[in-house]
Amino acid sequence: MTSVDKRRFRSLLLLLFGTVCISFAAIFVKLIDISQVGPTAIGFWRTLFGFAILALWTLAERRTLKLPPHVYKWAALAGFVFFLDLFLWHRSIIYCGAGMATILAGTQVFCSGILSRIFYKETLTARFFLAAFGGIVGVIMLIGVGSIELSDKYILGVILGLLTGITYANYILSVKRGSHEQGTAGTVAFMTWTSLCTAILLGTAALIEGEPMMPPDSKSYLVLFALGLIPQAIGWRAISTSLPNLDASRAALILLLQSVLATIWGFVFFGEYLNGVQMVGAVITLAAIYFGSIRSVVAAEA
Secondary structure, eight states: OOHHHHHHHHHHHHHHHHHHHHTTHHHHHHTSOTTTSOHHHHHHHHHHHHHHHHHHHHHHTTOOOOOOGGGHHHHHHHHHHHHHHHHHHHHHHHHHOHHHHHHHHTTHHHHHHHHHHHHHOOOOOHHHHHHHHHHHHHHHHHHOOOOOOOOHHHHHHHHHHHHHHHHHHHHHHHHHHHHHHOGGGOHHHHHHHHHHHHHHHHHHHHHHHTOOOSOSSHHHHHHHHHHIIIIIIIIHHHHHHHGGGSOHHHHHHHTTHHHHHHHHHHHHHHOOOOOHHHHHHHHHHHHHHIIIIIHHHHHHHO
């Protein structure tokens, strides 16, 4: 195994670890009463706490928070795109349901593949498209789609969900680009500024909407802090550190694992039932991830 192969393999493991971390986001959100802290405000607290944690993390490592001047634009772009991602996804959930909204957001795997081909000239093989299709089918089976009513709100929710997939794909690519160009500043500094930009935009949006923002008790603050620590700080630091060494299309495929794990955590922590179809969907999604990513790494080592 060459040094390049070793670095890619370590990056793959780091990406998997980060994906596990961000998969807990839905658990923390579910613990918060949205009538007391609105959905946009939850995103605000997540990214604000994430910013504070990452800033302290950077200082603890005795590194600078300064970025090369040309990298600030990538941090701002990543923050803006992530703001759009959370803002659109939450409304898609309201209009067409959490299951369908998650399925539609999963289309990021296709968007990432196309964008990585356009901007990074990455080669998209038939195996990638087969794995991506299998992953989407697995997620659909995993979440389950019940009867739906094609109302105007539902159609709007579908549109917003598809836009979420596009913004999520752009977020992955902007983080990859920014992490690649940050130089000696370090990934933590880049994600610190990205989190701050997102928090400012989400906080402004929440104020304009007039939704409740202040957590009512210490338990809510603790849950929001955990949301900022595990998914936003630890999870996205791990992901952004791994992205420069991996193809964006492959990384997007691995991030489908988030949906599988979120469903498993729902079963473990909330007793949410998994029927036979959902279990088959989980197996298909995991197989697609292996087929499209891990197998490629092993092949590269041969």
